[in-house]
Amino acid sequence: MKLITAIIQPDKLDEVREALHAAEITRVTVSRCTGRGHQAGEELYRGQSVVPTLIPKVRIDIACNEEYVDAAINAILKSARHGDGKIGDGKIFVTALERCIRIRTGESGGVAI
């Protein structure tokens, strides 16, 4: 089992969800977050361009079994890029997932995902 955490641009959320859905990955957790990577974001404020220190992003967490990992990564790569790829498009982190327990039934492991 792996935990895939993707940090993407907020305007790409719908496209990423659509791509994940097409790859039959429907169980996701989405949250708003702010952060700072390589990108120097630029926003309009009263007609001035300003560079905020932290930039709003969307975080997607997907817990999945091994056979879905590549499909999920490819779906995100394909859908989260702006054009041919721009600085700020985000990152994907893959971490090993030790356990997964379904609260309703108490089952654990791959079947619970």
Add this chain to the structure above:
Amino acid sequence: MFRQKWKTGVFFALSLFASRFAFAEEIQIDTGTTAWMLTSTALVLLMVPGLALFYAGLVRTKNVLATMMHSFAAMAIVGVLWVVCGYALAFGPNVLGGWIGWNPQLLFLKGIDETIMSAGVPEYVFAMFQGKFAIITPALIAGAFAERVKFKGYCIYITLWILLIYCPVCHWVWASDGYLFNLGAKGAIDFAGGTVVHITAGVSALVAALYLGARKGYPLTAMHPNNLVMTMLGAGLLWVGWFGFNAGSSIASNLDTARALTVTQAAAAAGALSWMLIEGVKHGKATSLGFSSGILAGLVAITPAAGVVTPMGAIILGFLASFVCYISIGIKTKLGYDDSLDVFGIHGMAGIFGAIGLVFFIRPSWMADAASIKEGWNMMSQLLVQLQAVGITILYAGVASFILVVFVDKVFGFRANRREEMAGLDETMHGEQGYGLINLN
């Protein structure tokens, strides 16, 4: 000697001056009425941010600012347009066979700089009061194509819509030489804009929603309101503002005003109550969105009727309006078109229902007055007049706004493209985020 002559001269000049302006001088400003009309003018404008909140709460997070901007843009665009030429087109004398009004003296309102109307109100106040109605009407339409139009296309659309649809219909119904104003014994009854505002907006909204097509993913994807707290606040502001909208439409501060205010309150409350009951019985829970919709259904239905119906009639109209709207929204869902915020379902249907339904609740003194003008005038004859007014408005607004929406879409681009729609209009049209401050930055 010289002094004497000078005095005589002045006296002569003054008396000439006095006789020339005697006619205009006769009408004194009625400060009470003027004060109420100034208040009403401000109350009607309050409905626009009210509408902005109402609509913005109903869309998804990524479109909240763009939706508010639709209402606010109308304040800017129509706010200028009305002074420049809108008032001249709507309230000038008949031209082009009565299709529209025109008085070049009214361009930039320059001809009314000193005019006091017979109601004792400076014409500026009347022109501004009417201007607020012109602002809110195209802003209402925006709910039908929320979350999927280009901002530039929308701005062009409402500019042309005011000139080609609002001004003509406003002229027919409210100008003293308008066609519908003079229909039958005492004209088609449209006290505060059931036809001019709500039917034109509702029908244009339906046409635009059908032509522009559904939002991407509709109806399979759930598109939940992002903030119903804003929606309720907006509905509350609309209710408050509506007292200016209806009671101000008497252009007086008298018995008619009091009647309009009373029936407005009664109908809005009845509409909200009735929607609560419908949902309570059908779903076991009364929703805040249903409550807000009920307020609007009641208010829209009483708008054309506020000058003529009794309080009991107002309660019945308000109560039934919620049923009419509830059913038409159900039908919309079955038909599957995407009138996103139910502009036709609420404003169009309640407007039509109110404009026709009012004839059954007209107070007897109004009918007696009409019968004294035209022998034998009764409910049925007024019903025919109302049907004619409603029919003409639906037909005209439907055809003209269809041509307009096709024109704007083909020439300037109206529908947002797939990428813009998915990314959200706040980001793609305005480069901002409505709830940016929720995140730390």
